[in-house]
Amino acid sequence: YSGKKTMASVTESMMNLKVKDFQSVPVVVSENMMVYDAIVHMFLEDVGTLFVVDHRSFLQGVLSRKDLLRTSIGTQNLNQIPVHIIMTRMPNIVFCKKTDSLIVAAKKLIERQVDSLPVVNEKEDGFEIVGRITKTNITKAFISLAETHDL
Template sequence: MQLTPRQGSILERVKQSQPITAEDLAAELKVSRATIRGDLAILTMSGYLEARPRVGYTYAGREQGGEALARLLELCVREVQSVPVVVKATSSLYDAIVATFVEDTNTLFVVDEAARLLGALSQSDLLRSSIGQVDLHRMPVSVIMTRSANLVTLQPDETILSATRKLRTHGLTSLPVTKVVQTAAGQHLEVTGVISLRTINALLAEVAEIR
């Protein structure tokens, strides 16, 4: 894991003045505590620092688990992505509900006959639709799906850290991994994988075992 200049400065100050609080670190760096909150979290998760309540931060070096976590955060999503569960835009809401249980997934991705990504729908979307006066066997998923233009997506070469930030920022449980396909008719997106909180939790569990 390559540290930023500010993260390097934080490590040097912790080595010199440990234990040191976040407030004192921010004062020495002449920035606000909020500015370095993310840096401190990354340095702690990566095994560089140890945080002690009511004491402050101390230098921990790079433990084996910290190195594993650093490598995890730098992994490209294509290396750990799961197979996406897709349904056709003409599929009924009933078929979509069945698919979520059979495939044990919270999110379905909607495609057309040419495999172009049209949108996505979640179990919550399906639940809300089933409560109303709707014929689940006749209404197509395209009616309730979130359109592709409004989806938050990942590129195959983005990192797990980037995926985690997007999931947290947008309050989502999964993100589609997409690629741009060029055809004579123009460009379109195809979904090639999915990264979910379940995927990330499983990876973190592996890192925890290393610790």
């Protein structure tokens, strides 16, 4: 048994983890959906973040649990406010690509203090959403490393 050798190979395997091998299915809503319906959607889909798209399905915004909570305590009629009013919008969205290393995505999550990143495919006039990376995906990758190396 060599501790040094094990660490070197763990490091190498870690660098080889890719976003595409750990990403989840993204849950998207239209920018015209009302806040009330977005809250229902978040519960039904069992996610913590919704991605907001325009009519061409291009990424326009992000809605977190707290975005929806903040609006709920400050607003009377959640049926009259479309999500594009309250979402975090482009170009302020942090995202990653499916070929990125998972470590780079993990760093973005921590540095920007967010729970989730859209995985995007860049098109000529926008970003198509192809996946989602959350802290859960990073934790699963962490476990997979331990299993690969019998740690």
